[in-house]
Amino acid sequence: MPITCTDIPKFICALLLPPIGVWMEKGCGADLIINIVLTILGFIPGVIHACFIICWY
Template sequence: MALTCSDFCKFLFAIILPPLGVFFERGCTSDLFINILLTILGFIPGVIHAFYIILKY
């Protein structure tokens, strides 16, 4: 799996606001709602989940 320039932008958004990085990668799906919940419960789990989603898809 090769990383593109847009992936680096998504990683930057995922560090600043994790749901935004997931939204740019997957759109308005259940992954976004899971990430919003994780970000509310704790910022670090939201970032980890966002990185996982960006790297997986």
């Protein structure tokens, strides 16, 4: 998927607080819950999941 200019703020949010980046991309849903759990378990898995969600959709 091509990365657009609107993805840049999402990536910045994903690096600072991963659930915000996922929320900006997908809204409230299962992906947000998964990312919150991953961020609580460990910050790095949350960042990886957020970047994956932003790149995939």
